[in-house]
Amino acid sequence: MDLYNVYQNNYLIVAVFLLLGILLPVGALTAGRLLRPNRPTKEKATTYESGIEPFQQSWIQFNVRYYLFALLFVIFDVETVFLYPWAVAYDELGLFALIEMAIFVLLLTLGLVYAWKKKVLKWN
């Protein structure tokens, strides 16, 4: 029962930190509202484009070149999800799991080499 309470209390601390992390910006911005001036003009509310008249919106279709990096990120992030529990339980699992992990990492490295050869990682 004691351990269960310690567990709950530790996560209560995390919740308190979350609350503080939200309260500080909200509080500071609310306090700022009382102090700062507010004289809006039409020109102030335009989008900044180095001084020229802004044309069009920026919410248009365009080629996000980074999406391949995002795909690679997902693959390797999932790999870490497998590597972390393995690293924690290394002592119990022993040599066999180490070899298994080596094969697993090797397979993913092959994927990386493939992406490398396909010039996905190249900036053009």
Add this chain to the structure above:
Amino acid sequence: MIEHLLQSPPGWIHFLIFFCLGAILLAIVLGFVTYAILAERKVLGFMQIRIGPNRIGGRFGLLQTVADVFKLLIKEDIIPKLADRPLFILAPILAFAPSFLVLAVMPFSENVKFADIGVGLLYYIAVSGISAIGMLLGGWASNNKYSLLGGMRSAAQMISYEIPLVMSVIGVILFTGSLNLTDIVEGQKHVAYMFLSPIGFIVFFISSLAELSRTPFDLPEAESELVAGYHVEYSGFRWAFFMLAEYVYLFAMASLMTVLFLGGWNPIPFLGFIPGVIWFALKFSLIVFIMIWIRGTFPRIRADQLMEFAWKVLLPLALLNIFVSAAVKELFLK
């Protein structure tokens, strides 16, 4: 007393006590940020044979940052007409809140720690990833071309360098057999992990610079090409919270590095009479100083080198480090 508190069923009184303790930590972190900015400006000044801030608050400019913060507080708050208003307001909060949230699991000494949860390291990595969404959101919601490109760039850099960052700590987890940060420090009683896993330490250090978007990886804020990156349209205190998040992450990342690789509060042999908190502060300050030093001496990396460096150099090194660490453990720690 704290032991007793932690073992009793949670209630409002717990909430109040934790809230006060958390608020004290928040005040300390804000104090750190204030003087880290001043220290950065001073150190950079001396490295460039200048004096740095010396007007407000005596010879050393001790109140310079305080004055800067007050100036930001009384700046007019401008939200562009074309911006997505709710998301524009949400973005700085979403960027800042995780930076403080990660500090909940950080152990500063045997006694000075907050939440002692079993998955501490995983929690840190998972929560710190949320800030990238805040930056991307800020860039998107501004409806500005510069900030959209800057936000994309920031997000791409963050996710690319997160992979080597999370892979390089696997060596540390292997040695300890736990994700709990207190256990990791306890495991370094005899030798710090930076000596057992030097590759991991170097990879972690470089990727942490990129995660903090500090020189030489400060492309998201490349003034000369993207004006200011994802926060072009932000002014006053909303902008301040993006900057604050960056410096709170500096605090968090330097603490994490101290805990994972420099042995946390463990003293150097024969100097055990100095209390743990001071050891932690010394190691922590050393890392912060080195980061400022790097900013003073390194040029900015090019955009095409940036991505390739993460995927072609750091990631293979981090993968190699896993098996080197396993060999080190088999040979020396059994």
